[in-house]
Amino acid sequence: MCFKGISGWFAGSVLAVFALVVAAPAPSAPAAPSTLRLYVFDCGVIRGLAVTMFGFKEGEVPPRDFAVPCYLVVHPKGTLMWDVGVIPDSAFPAGGGPVTQGISTATRTLTSQLAAIGYKPSDITYLALSHYHSDHTANANAFAGSTWLVSQVERDAMFAPKAAGIMQQDSFKALKGSRTIILKNPEYDVFGDGSVIIKSAPGHTPGHQVLFLKLAKTGPLLIAGDLYHYPEEATMNRFPTFEYSKEESAASRAMIAEFVKKTGAQMWIEHDAATFAKLKKSPAYYD
Numbered sequence: 001m002c003f004k005g006i007s008g009w010f011a012g013s014v015l016a017v018f019a020l021v022v023a024a025p026a027p028s029a030p031a032a033p034s035t036l037r038l039y040v041f042d043c044g045v046i047r048g049l050a051v052t053m054f055g056f057k058e059g060e061v062p063p064r065d066f067a068v069p070c071y072l073v074v075h076p077k078g079t080l081m082w083d084v085g086v087i088p089d090s091a092f093p094a095g096g097g098p099v100t101q102g103i104s105t106a107t108r109t110l111t112s113q114l115a116a117i118g119y120k121p122s123d124i125t126y127l128a129l130s131h132y133h134s135d136h137t138a139n140a141n142a143f144a145g146s147t148w149l150v151s152q153v154e155r156d157a158m159f160a161p162k163a164a165g166i167m168q169q170d171s172f173k174a175l176k177g178s179r180t181i182i183l184k185n186p187e188y189d190v191f192g193d194g195s196v197i198i199k200s201a202p203g204h205t206p207g208h209q210v211l212f213l214k215l216a217k218t219g220p221l222l223i224a225g226d227l228y229h230y231p232e233e234a235t236m237n238r239f240p241t242f243e244y245s246k247e248e249s250a251a252s253r254a255m256i257a258e259f260v261k262k263t264g265a266q267m268w269i270e271h272d273a274a275t276f277a278k279l280k281k282s283p284a285y286y287d
C-alpha cells in the first residue's frame with residue numbers, strides 16, 4: 001500500500017510538473033532597458049538595379065548592391081519595428097536560407113534575428129514602414145498585432161483597389177485590421193519624450209517617412225528611408241525615375257537637410273551598402 005501510495009504520489013507529481021511545463025507561457029520579451037536602444041538587422045540585399053533608375057547616366061556612378069536593413073527601436077516604454085524586409089520569412093525552407101526571389105536575396109529570417117535578442121513579432125508595440133514599396137514590407141503581416149503608425153495618404157494608397165508600382169499588397173494585407181494611429185502632423189513623437197520621432201518626408205511615395213532618434217551615446221540619428229538610395233543623389237541632385245512626386249521629394253530632401261544640420265544628426269541611407277557594412281548588427285546595438 002505504502003509503496004503504491006508513494007508511486008502514485010510520484011506519478012502524480014511528474015504529471016503535475018509536466019502539466020506546468022506544457023502550460024508555461026512562452027518566454028516574455030526582455031525587460032525594458034533604462035535607455036533607448038537601436039538594433040540593426042540584415043534583411044537581405046538587392047542586386048543589379050540599373051543606375052539609370054536613380055537618375056544617373058550609365059557610367060556616372062558605379063552600379064552598387066542595395067542593402068536591406070530592418071531596425072528595432074527599444075525604448076523604456078515599448079518597442080518600434082521600422083521596415084520589415086524584402087523577402088518574407090515564410091519563403092525560407094525549414095533548414096534556413098539563403099533565399100533568392102528575383103534580384104533579392106536574404107540569408108536570415110527577421111523572426112530569427114528578433115528571437116536572438118529575445119523578441120517575438122507579437123511582443124512589438126509599434127510598427128512603422130518608411131513607405132509601402134515591397135522591399136520594405138515583406139514581413140509586415142507578422143506585426144499585425146502591433147499598433148501601426150502610418151499617414152492617411154500612405155494607408156489609402158496601400159489599400160487602393162489597384163496596387164501602385166513596386167507594391168505587394170499581400171505582404172501587408174493583415175495590417176488592414178491592425179490598431180492604427182494615423183499620423184496627421186509633420187512629426188510624431190512615438191513615446192512622448194522626443195527621443196523617437198517619425199517625420200513625414202513625402203515624395204518617394206505619398207506618405208514616405210523617416211525616423212529620428214536621440215541616442216544617449218550615439219547622438220542624434222536620422223534613418224532616411226528611401227529619401228535617397230545612392231549618396232550621389234544628394235551631391236548630384238538626382239531623383240529616382242519612379243518617384244510618386246519628384247517635387248515633393250525635393251521639398252522633403254531640403255527640409256531634412258535643414259533638420260540634419262540643425263540637430264547635428266548623422267544620416268543613414270538605408271539601402272547604401274557602404275553605410276550598412278559599417279553598422280553594428282544585432283545582437284550588438286546602438287544606445
Ligand SMILES: [Zn+2]
Pocket residue numbers: 133135136226271
Ligand atoms: Zn527601398
